[in-house]
Amino acid sequence: MTDQNTADSNRRPVLEWIVGAGSALLVCAIIVYLGHEALFGDTDPPELNATIDKMQRVSGHTLILVAVSNVGDQAASEVVVGATVEGEQAETDQK
Known part of the structure; x- marks a missing residue:
């Protein structure tokens, strides 16, 4: 009888298996x-x-x-903004 109690206590509860399977399915779905x-x-x-x-x-x-x-969905790199006023030389700043 002691062996049966030990075997029952070593088994995983059904709820734990359900939660584990649900988590595995969720991770697979996200991937x-x-x-x-x-x-x-x-x-x-x-x-x-x-x-x-x-x-x-x-x-x-x-x-x-x-x-x-x-x-937009993609990143923009090395953007330079510049402007001219009445033909003067433009100054730009890059940040």
């Missing part, structure tokens, strides 16, 4: 979904939107603060 999105998902190229945040005169010059946002 399949991410793989499908990586291979077949739609990706838009970078789409940059520039807006003027602030404009002010400083020591006879005009300082314009510009915010650039990317609403």
Whole structure:
């Protein structure tokens, strides 16, 4: 009788098996979904939107603060923003 009690206590409860199987299925489903999105998902190229945040005169010059946002799916690198006013030389800043 002692051997049967020991064997019963060493068995995993049914609930533990159910939770383990459900977790394994969830992990597999996430891997399949991410793989499908990586291979077949739609990706838009970078789409940059520039807006003027602030404009002010400083020591006879005009300082314009510009915010650039990317609403596309892919990252944009090495973005340079520049402007000219009435044929003057443009100054650019890269951040």
